[in-house]
Amino acid sequence: MADTQTMPVALVTGAGRGIGRSVASRLSAAGYRVALTARSVEDLAGTAAECPGETLVLPGDITDPAFVDQLYADIEAAWGAVSVLVANAGAGVSASVVRTTDEEWQRMLDLNLTAPFRCLRRALPAMVERRHGRVVVIASVAAKIGEPYISAYTASKHGVLGLVRSAAAEVATKGVTVNAVCPGYVDTPMTDATVRGIVEKTGRSEQEARSALASKQPIGRLITRDEVADAVLLCVTNGAITGQGINVDGGAVPS
Structure with missing residues (x-):
């Protein structure tokens, strides 16, 4: 029987469905205790039911800075420091530049860029102290190219890839990797x-x-959500991959 005190801890945001659910299930099967967060308690319960190992269901609004602090405090109180952060929560909006409202623009930045930044900022100190950690942000091929009618989404994803690259450079010598997975x-x-x-x-x-x-x-x-999860697990298991935006897009965008 596994010693739960030595089992590593993973946090998956946006874990209620889709890519987040697949990633959480795969991490659980790989031996991680997995903390799950999203807005919907019902969706999180569905994800927890698919995880073979121990889970912690912590619903809330990841764009609320107070929730992010409480989320980490709750995980640390229950299990200890987070070893793997998968920042998956995100959303899109479609509108031309001239029809994109300030509210839509801000919502994309808050969820797709600022929330991963806050989670990363909170996760890194313990990872650096332990000289081991993995951060994977689910970005998009929109982090690398521009397409019409998704300017706010594209800007937020370009921004989060820049965050990943800078953070990776800061912690490259400290046993911590930071990557983005960029699906089509x-x-x-x-x-x-x-x-x-x-x-x-x-x-x-x-x-x-x-x-x-x-x-x-x-x-x-x-692309299937399991194909994206495969790339996430590669980033988790391989300590020589860092600062990358790994495309999972069927060959649509040159790396």
Whole structure:
């Protein structure tokens, strides 16, 4: 029987569904105690049920700085310091630049850039002290290219990749790695919402909209959430990979 006192601790944000659920399940199967956070208690319960190991369900708003501090305090009180942070929580918005409101712009920055920054800032001191830690941010191929109608989302993802690269350079000699995984269009609820938006704005059928997104990947299909989780686990297990934005996009964007 495993000694729970020596089992490493992972935190997955946006763990209620999609990529976050797959990553949490994989980390749990790999022997981590996994703290799960998202807004929905029901979604988190579903993720916890898929994890073979011990989980800690901590619902809340990751964009609230007070919640981030409390989240880490609760994990540390229960299990000790976080060894692996997977900053997965995120969202998108579609609008032309001139139709993007201040509220939409700020929401993208708050969730996709500032929340990972706060989680990273809180996680690093203990990782550096222990001379071991892994941070993986789920970014997007939008961190590397620009496409029309997603300026706020793209700006936030470009920003978070810059954060990853700078943080990785700071801690490279201290046993801590910081990476981003940059998926294309993944078969998740977030993409389902994108499909609905295309249908509403263009009048295309749902199948036409989904096919249009699938065709953006040269492999001709959506990426699976398990394929993204594979890349996350590579970053967790390989200490020589750091400061990278690893594309999981079917060959759509040159690295």
